[in-house]
Amino acid sequence: AQKVTQAQTEISVVEKEDVTLDCVYETRDTTYYLFWYKQPPSGELVFLIRRNSFDEQNEISGRYSWNFQKSTSSFNFTITASQVVDSAVYFCALSLMNTGFQKLVFGTGTRLLVSP
Amino acid sequence: NAGVTQTPKFRVLKTGQSMTLLCAQDMNHEYMYWYRQDPGMGLRLIHYSVGEGTTAKGEVPDGYNVSRLKKQNFLLGLESAAPSQTSVYFCASSARNTEAFFGQGTRLTVV
Numbered sequence: 001a002q003k004v005t006q007a008q009t010e011i012s013v014v015e016k017e018d019v020t021l022d023c024v025y026e027t028r029d030t031t032y033y034l035f036w037y038k039q040p041p042s043g044e045l046v047f048l049i050r051r052n053s054f055d056e057q058n059e060i061s062g063r064y065s066w067n068f069q070k071s072t073s074s075f076n077f078t079i080t081a082s083q084v085v086d087s088a089v090y091f092c093a094l095s096l097m098n099t100g101f102q103k104l105v106f107g108t109g110t111r112l113l114v115s116p
Numbered sequence: 117n118a119g120v121t122q123t124p125k126f127r128v129l130k131t132g133q134s135m136t137l138l139c140a141q142d143m144n145h146e147y148m149y150w151y152r153q154d155p156g157m158g159l160r161l162i163h164y165s166v167g168e169g170t171t172a173k174g175e176v177p178d179g180y181n182v183s184r185l186k187k188q189n190f191l192l193g194l195e196s197a198a199p200s201q202t203s204v205y206f207c208a209s210s211a212r213n214t215e216a217f218f219g220q221g222t223r224l225t226v227v
Binding site for chain 2: 037043044045047097107108
């Protein structure tokens with residue numbers, strides 16, 4: 001069975017601080033996808049990134065960056081120079097690659113509060 | 117392009133009542149999913165469908181039924197609602213090996 005752990009329940013930062021959201025996953029399969037989704041206060045789920053298990057390259061998109069390390073089964077998410085609009089709940093998720101469809105296993109989420 | 121649309125967005129049910137949640141997607145996705153979100157538990161998969169006319173159980177299927185009569189629609193039914201089914205329900209769809217796109221969610225309260 002697959003499992004995703006987001007040990008940080010809530011993080012509070014002041015605007016312009018950098019913040020890292022941790023994600024640790026468990027799976028016996030060697031081919032899988034990892035995801036991050038954002039859930040702003042309005043409630044919808046917004047896709048941020050998908051990585052496959054073959055690609056451990058870090059990725060940067062603007063103020064967002066992701067660090068994927070298979071050796072520690074982690075897929076951490078860093079927001080640089082945080083802004084109030086980053087306040088949301090962030091979910092890490094995993095799905096297996098062999099089926100083609102996305103039976104996502106979610107972590108419990110990390111609530112990020114960015115204050116001015 | 118609406119993406120994934122859920123109907124209704126809010127609903128209050130009495131214990132024992134039945135209802136159907138409708139999910140519609142306009143992206144021609146093969147796969148569709150129903151999740152529930154509860155405080156402190158993240159999202160959990162209820163049922164999913166890998167194509168028109170097919171459905172399968174997810175992690176927490178008890179108390180729910182689903183149908184996928186048309187490729188673009190995925191219905192979630194509660195035959196006899198219970199307070200434990202108070203939750204936010206999300207529908208999602210995806211193409212093969214792509215990310216899932218989620219609807220806006222349905223907040224259901226069972227009293």
